[in-house]
Amino acid sequence: MTSMAQDLHPAPVLEPGRTILELRGLEKKYPGTHALKPVTLAFKAAEIHAIVGENGAGKSTLIKLLTGVMPRTSGDVVWEGKPAALATPHEAMALGINAVHQEVVLCRHLTVAANMFLGEENSRFGILQQRAMVKEAQKIIDDLGFDLPAHVTLGDLTIGQQQLIAAARATVRGTKFLIFDEPTAYLTRKEADQLFKLIRRLKGEGVTIIYISHRMEEVFELADRVSVLRDGTLVGTRNIAETNDAELVKLMINRSIEQIYHKEHFTPGAAIIEAKNLSGKGFENISMTVRAGEIVGLYGLIGAGRSEFVTTLYGRHRKSAGQVQWEGKDVQINSEHDAIKLGMALAPESRRDQGLCLNLPVGFNLNLPIYKRISSNLLISGTQEKTQADRQIADLRIKTPTRNALASSLSGGNQQKIVIGKWLAHGAKLFIFDEPTVGVDVGTKAEIYRLFSALLSKGAGIILISSYLPEVYELADTLHVFRRGKLVATHGFRTADHEEILTQALAEKQEKLGGKI
Amino acid sequence: MSTEAIPAEKPKRNYNALFGLTLLALLVLLWVILSLSTSSFASANNISNLLRQGSMIAILAVGQTFVIITGGIDLSVGAVVGFATVIAAMLINAGIPVFLAILITLLVGVAIGLFHGFGIVKMGLPPFIITLATLTSLRGIGLLMTNGNSISINNDAFQEFSRNSFLGVPNLFWMVILVGIPAYVFLHHSRWGRYLFSVGSNAEASRLSGVNVQRTIYMAYTLSGLCAAFVGVLLASRIGIGNPTQAEGWELQAIASSVIGGTSLFGAVGSVHGPLLGAFILATINNGANLLNVNAFWQRIITGVLIIVIVYFDGLRRRGGK
Numbered sequence: 001m002t003s004m005a006q007d008l009h010p011a012p013v014l015e016p017g018r019t020i021l022e023l024r025g026l027e028k029k030y031p032g033t034h035a036l037k038p039v040t041l042a043f044k045a046a047e048i049h050a051i052v053g054e055n056g057a058g059k060s061t062l063i064k065l066l067t068g069v070m071p072r073t074s075g076d077v078v079w080e081g082k083p084a085a086l087a088t089p090h091e092a093m094a095l096g097i098n099a100v101h102q103e104v105v106l107c108r109h110l111t112v113a114a115n116m117f118l119g120e121e122n123s124r125f126g127i128l129q130q131r132a133m134v135k136e137a138q139k140i141i142d143d144l145g146f147d148l149p150a151h152v153t154l155g156d157l158t159i160g161q162q163q164l165i166a167a168a169r170a171t172v173r174g175t176k177f178l179i180f181d182e183p184t185a186y187l188t189r190k191e192a193d194q195l196f197k198l199i200r201r202l203k204g205e206g207v208t209i210i211y212i213s214h215r216m217e218e219v220f221e222l223a224d225r226v227s228v229l230r231d232g233t234l235v236g237t238r239n240i241a242e243t244n245d246a247e248l249v250k251l252m253i254n255r256s257i258e259q260i261y262h263k264e265h266f267t268p269g270a271a272i273i274e275a276k277n278l279s280g281k282g283f284e285n286i287s288m289t290v291r292a293g294e295i296v297g298l299y300g301l302i303g304a305g306r307s308e309f310v311t312t313l314y315g316r317h318r319k320s321a322g323q324v325q326w327e328g329k330d331v332q333i334n335s336e337h338d339a340i341k342l343g344m345a346l347a348p349e350s351r352r353d354q355g356l357c358l359n360l361p362v363g364f365n366l367n368l369p370i371y372k373r374i375s376s377n378l379l380i381s382g383t384q385e386k387t388q389a390d391r392q393i394a395d396l397r398i399k400t401p402t403r404n405a406l407a408s409s410l411s412g413g414n415q416q417k418i419v420i421g422k423w424l425a426h427g428a429k430l431f432i433f434d435e436p437t438v439g440v441d442v443g444t445k446a447e448i449y450r451l452f453s454a455l456l457s458k459g460a461g462i463i464l465i466s467s468y469l470p471e472v473y474e475l476a477d478t479l480h481v482f483r484r485g486k487l488v489a490t491h492g493f494r495t496a497d498h499e500e501i502l503t504q505a506l507a508e509k510q511e512k513l514g515g516k517i
Numbered sequence: 518m519s520t521e522a523i524p525a526e527k528p529k530r531n532y533n534a535l536f537g538l539t540l541l542a543l544l545v546l547l548w549v550i551l552s553l554s555t556s557s558f559a560s561a562n563n564i565s566n567l568l569r570q571g572s573m574i575a576i577l578a579v580g581q582t583f584v585i586i587t588g589g590i591d592l593s594v595g596a597v598v599g600f601a602t603v604i605a606a607m608l609i610n611a612g613i614p615v616f617l618a619i620l621i622t623l624l625v626g627v628a629i630g631l632f633h634g635f636g637i638v639k640m641g642l643p644p645f646i647i648t649l650a651t652l653t654s655l656r657g658i659g660l661l662m663t664n665g666n667s668i669s670i671n672n673d674a675f676q677e678f679s680r681n682s683f684l685g686v687p688n689l690f691w692m693v694i695l696v697g698i699p700a701y702v703f704l705h706h707s708r709w710g711r712y713l714f715s716v717g718s719n720a721e722a723s724r725l726s727g728v729n730v731q732r733t734i735y736m737a738y739t740l741s742g743l744c745a746a747f748v749g750v751l752l753a754s755r756i757g758i759g760n761p762t763q764a765e766g767w768e769l770q771a772i773a774s775s776v777i778g779g780t781s782l783f784g785a786v787g788s789v790h791g792p793l794l795g796a797f798i799l800a801t802i803n804n805g806a807n808l809l810n811v812n813a814f815w816q817r818i819i820t821g822v823l824i825i826v827i828v829y830f831d832g833l834r835r836r837g838g839k
Contacts (some may be wrong), residue, residue: 316725340727348725355725357718359785368715368726371708378707422726 005272014160020045020208021066021177028061033063039234041227043177048209050240051220053229053252054413054441059212062229063179066210067099068092079347080440090373091307096176096208100167108155115154116169139311142358144168146199159186159350160302167198171207178202179210185438188301188467214441214470216245228252252442260446261474264453265493266293268477271328272430272461273344275313278322282308283485286321288478290430290461295410295452297476298465300505305485307349310432314346315339340369340505345423349434349465355419356407363403364390365418369426396421397447413444420451431455432463449475460511467487469498481505540778544801551805555562558808565687569679569755571800572689573598573748577767577773578792579700580744583737586704586785588717589637591738593651594745595767597629599760600655601749606668607758615675617743619750626746627739630654634735639653644738652768659761668759679755689751693793696744700787713737717784758772773820774799777827 023040036058043049053059064070066077068086077084079095086092106115113134114121122129122136137150146164163183163402170178184192191342199222214221219226220240221226228251235251267304269292278286281337283305290296298306315333324331326342333339339346347355357365366389367374374384389403396417400410407415420436433452437445452462453473464473472479473494481489481504489496489504551558577594601622629651636647670676671731681688684795704710712733715723724730748767753759776782777798778791799820806816 176662262582314725336724337727346725348722354719354721356716356722357785360714364711364714368711368723368728373709377709378709379702380706380708382706401601 018045019043020080024076024078024080026062026065026077027073028058028065029073030069035232036065037233042156042238043208043210043236045208046203046206046212047224048203050211050213050223050224050247051229052213052216052219054443055187057229057252057441060181060231061232063099063181063210064210065098066092066177066179072408075138093173096174097179097180097306098170098173098175098177099179100183101134106154106162106166106169108153110154111151112141112154112157112165115165116140116150116172118169140172141165144194144201146194157199158302160191163187163193164198165194167195169200171198175202175207177208177210178213182214184213184215186302186435186467188303189469189502190301192218214445216248219248220245242414245383247444249442260442260449261470262446262449262453264456264476265477266456267514268292268294269459272326273313274325274328275309276323276325278309278312278319278324280308280312280317280319280321283312283482286487287322288487290459290482292429292459293456294477295456295462295464295475297472297479298463298482299467299469299472299479299501300431300482302356302467304505305483306430306482307434308485309482310346310463310465313339313346316433329477340426340428343429344432345426345428345430346432347370347419347423347434347436347440351412351415351419358408358417359406361404362393362398362400362407362410362418365407366392366403366422366425369422369487392421392425395424396451413440416440416448417444420448424451424455428460430461430463432465434465435467436464437468439464469501472500473498527673531732540791540798541628544736544794544798547801547805552800552807554662555805555808558805561685563804563808565682566798567797568687568690568806570804571797572693572801573751574767574770574774575693575754575793575796576696576744576748577771578778578796579789580695581768581771582775582778582780582787582789582792583700583704584644584741585772585780585782586713586717586784586787587734587737588720589734589737590648590772590782591633591741591745592645592648592768593629593633593655594741594748594771595764595769596652596655596659596761597626597742597745598749598752598764598767599762600659601626601746602631602753602756602763603659603663603668603759605750605753605762606670607662609670609672609675610668615672623743623746626742626744626749628742629736629746630742633738633742635733635745636733637735637738656761663759663761665731670753670757670759675754676757679751689755692747692751695794696747697789704787704789709733709736716779751778770796770799777824779831 019042021043023039023041025040027038028036028038039062040384051059051062061070065072066086068089068091071087082211084095096191096252107118110118111134113136116137117133122133134151141150142149145167148157148161148164154165157165163186164410167180167183183195187195199211203209211219223240225237225239226243226248228235228248228398230252235349238247271289271291274289276287286309288296298309300306308317311317313324313333315338316337324333331342352358357368367385368390374381374388386403393400393403398410398414398417398421400414407418416436420433423431436448440448455462464472464476477493479491479496479501480487481491481501483505489501491501505514548558557563562596563692581594582592583605605618605622608621609615613621633644633647633651636642637644679689683691694757704713712728715726715728716730716733720730752763756763774795775787775792776795778793778795780787780791802819802823803816806819811819
């Protein structure tokens with residue numbers, strides 16, 4: 001590849017407004033399930049077309065069909081006026097259809113530049129032109145306005161930054177049709193803004209964008225048109241100017257927005273945990289208390305030190321200074337084991353990496369923290385194992401055929417319910433939820449929030465980390481704002497407005513994007 | 518997409534048992550074919566011989582499976598077997614009571630396993646590397662201790678054990694049962710067994726769920742070392758000598774048995790009955806090939822092809838289930 005910079009600006013083949021891709025009765029059946037009922041829809045050149053719907057509504061199926069990952073059952077796809085088979089990912093890419101996935105699928109051990117040109121390396125006489133590639137990559141990144149170095153290892157960046165690279169990567173390959181699958185799930189507001197800038201720019205260059213998101217405000221901010229899927233059926237397509245939040249949510253779930261953020265107030269009881277001037281890797285001098293019956297929200301950018309703070313509380317990392325009290329007594333928490341023994345539970349940020357044993361059954365995952373309790377001596381009680389798992393599946397309304405289904409076969413929302421739900425039987429007193437609703441649809445979100453209330457009513461306390469401001473804002477009794485490893489502000493329930501909190505989290509404008517602490 | 522999985526999921530439940538039955542059927546089929554095509558296969562003498570041949574690899578494969586389920590590998594087991602024959606031979610020849618000699622040999626196996634755990638957990642070495650290192654150095658240590666000579670064991674009772682039978686079944690095969698039943702209970706019905714699977718599936722998630730990951734890894738390698746040392750004792754009894762170069766390549770046979778038995782080298786998938794069947798399938802093929810006068814070189818090739826075929830079909834089955 002010699003002219004990489006040129007590929008950054010693929011010439012629009014069609015003028016805006018013309019149809020680039022048309023679906024005619026596109027349908028997908030799995031054995032016994034109708035994942036996508038015949039969809040007829042035309043995407044216009046250079047439009048941003050949002051697709052919304054609950055998990056399991058058929059969005060992923062649609063993406064998989066469009067990117068050639070799976071064959072369709074019936075129906076036709078017409079690309080630029082000609083029928084397209086879309087039988088393989090290769091064919092889709094050759095046409096100019098690309099996707100940026102929610103979970104970054106890149107090589108974490110290679111450099112940013114190497115990832116950008118993966119599969120299309122610049123070489124002379126078989127020798128990689130490494131320096132030239134880094135330079136090119138840096139140019140593209142700078143051009144897009146991302147303040148990121150091209151020579152560092154991808155895995156050293158935050159998940160949000162990796163997502164930006166994944167998006168930048170998709171733009172250098174002559175893409176005409178780009179699908180974003182929940183790209184902002186792991187992004188901070190600032191990173192999301194950069195991504196939006198990139199998306200608008202691509203649109204300006206004639207690229208058609210499919211934007212899949214659970215976040216309504218993003219849909220309204222970005223999209224020209226929006227299509228709603230429910231239970232595999234396309235229930236409607238609207239011009240964004242002619243619709244509103246309420247209508248879309250109603251189309252999606254038949255439930256009103258007020259019912260989502262379910263907040264009950266309990267009278268706070270005794271302090272469960274108290275951190276006094278706690279310092280460690282990534283944060284310093286943090287003091288806070290969590291009492292029974294309250295949700296303490298931690299808001300801030302990704303990399304602001306919130307996850308580091310809670311994992312240190314949880315014994316994963318060593319604290320460098322400060323003191324922790326559990327129910328009024330000084331404690332040393334040196335391992336996760338200590339934390340769990342005290343009565344803490346942590347539902348981690350990345351459910352695939354840290355939360356689940358994906359290739360093991362649902363029941364196994366649910367019982368993992370309590371195997372000690374359901375075994376006598378060393379032997380596990382088979383009946384208890386079954387009844388515990390089944391009860392959890394029913395209580396949490398996890399959609400799974402049986403407790404023996406593999407966790408990997410469940411949808412993201414249901415997987416998240418396992419990550420959270422496995423602690424319910426354990427009976428912890430302090431729950432730490434790190435981004436509990438990332439990549440989860442509105443209906444499941446509402447269920448998870450209801451779960452919070454159930455926990456609080458039993459006298460538990462909750463630490464809720466979220467980069468999604470409305471979530472912490474509507475749920476937290478006490479809201480702490482983190483910036484660069486420090487606790488910079490504390491608010492009560494709805495005592496500050498969004499703007500004030502955002503400013504505190506961002507502070508100076510010149511702050512480097514996610515600079516590593 | 519949870520609803521999509523419902524119909525496809527149903528048959529999956531019995532797959533493990535089904536696969537076990539398929540392997541058993543394969544074994545029985547091999548036996549039937551060999552009984553019909555050779556006159557000597559079905560003789561009591563040959564069957565006993567076959568059971569003896571398969572037993573030692575079978576026990577090794579069980580230990581190996583524990584390790585593979587955690588996502589690791591134990592390349593040292595063959596060397597541990599050889600080393601254990603030396604220890605057992607030296608101790609017995611030194612006049613130490615046989616049961617004590619056996620106990621000490623087993624403890625040496627435990628110590629080697631603990632060392633592997635230490636290397637992986639504390640030094641952060643990949644399992645492949647630490648067990649490869651032990652593989653070569655244990656052979657070396659054994660050669661140093663014996664000066665490169667074989668040690669003949671002068672204890673008839675000790676050697677008789679492996680040749681005798683109980684209720685018509687060779688003692689060596691009883692040893693498989695002695696190891697197999699507790700191993701089955703341990704792996705499938707104890708929480709430690711569950712932890713082996715969870716660590717192999719996702720160590721980080723297990724740690725955050727309160728599983729002691731380090732202890733689980735120590736346990737897996739210790740059990741593998743223990744099984745290997747036990748096989749060393751059996752081999753010393755069978756051949757009557759201690760020699761550190763014995764059991765060359767047994768680690769690969771143990772791994773092959775485990776994999777044929779449905780264990781996934783990526784971890785978190787495996788059983789006890791699978792590797793046992795795998796070991797006896799391999800033993801049957803070697804035994805049958807001998808009886809049919811198949812060139813010994815061909816036996817190796819057949820074994821290789823068989824591994825590919827069985828694991829390929831196992832993979833198809835797994836993918837088909839999705």
